[in-house]
Amino acid sequence: MSISDLYFNGEHKKEIGHFANIVKIAKADGKISDGERALLLKTANRLNISLEEFTVILNNPEKFPINPPVSYDERIERLYRLTKMVLASGEVHLKEQKLFEKIAIGLHFHNDRAEKVCVEAIELVIKNIDLDDFILAIKKVDSI
Template identity: 30%
Template sequence: MTLDPIKLEHFRNLVSLIAADGKIEDVERVALSKIAYERGIPLDRFTVMLDKADEYKYLIPQNHHDREKQLQEMIEVALIDGYFAPAELELITMVSEKLGVEKTRLHDLIKSYQPSPNGHSV
């Protein structure tokens, strides 16, 4: 089985974002491992990515608009399979805190991507 390079790149960006503050907390590591498993990323590859997390270059956007855009991209990636896995939602919440996005704004962003009961976006 070959890994989807785009999924791998998005996952690498998640690792980079999580490691941006210089450390990966246990709860973050667990959330990342769940997402890696769901995306078919082998454990050895996941371990190497975590070990090299500080080498990945990710610049936290300097303005609020770009930070929200980064979160929107993460939400879109998380919803590729049609739903939020609990680990994905947990990770997006942690990243939003690191980016300084308020919880109410994050909730609004997530809600805008979820379909309403009649099948349309809210």
């Protein structure tokens, strides 16, 4: 096995962990809406998640660890994708919000600021802010 194979496998594991977190949020209210399912399929495709992996993760997302990226910007980008799933059903359920905050802490956002970061993330995505502006805004909120 070459170094590039190891790197790909490590990166793919991170993507699988991220996808599992997105699935957890989709399932938090007990059902997956049509909007959530469409976003899951789109995200799986973008993350190179195979159909077999998709099925395994969909059935048992708790089996996969968070595996946050080292890069702060990449962690914020994951928060952005998670926020889109929180809003995919058209409303934010309390269970989704609490799970979202827990995952944010797992992505290494500080415990004391996770709730504030998640609330800001939801507000930004509702306003249809692009990823670059989202990253800048979350950095401001996370540093306060």
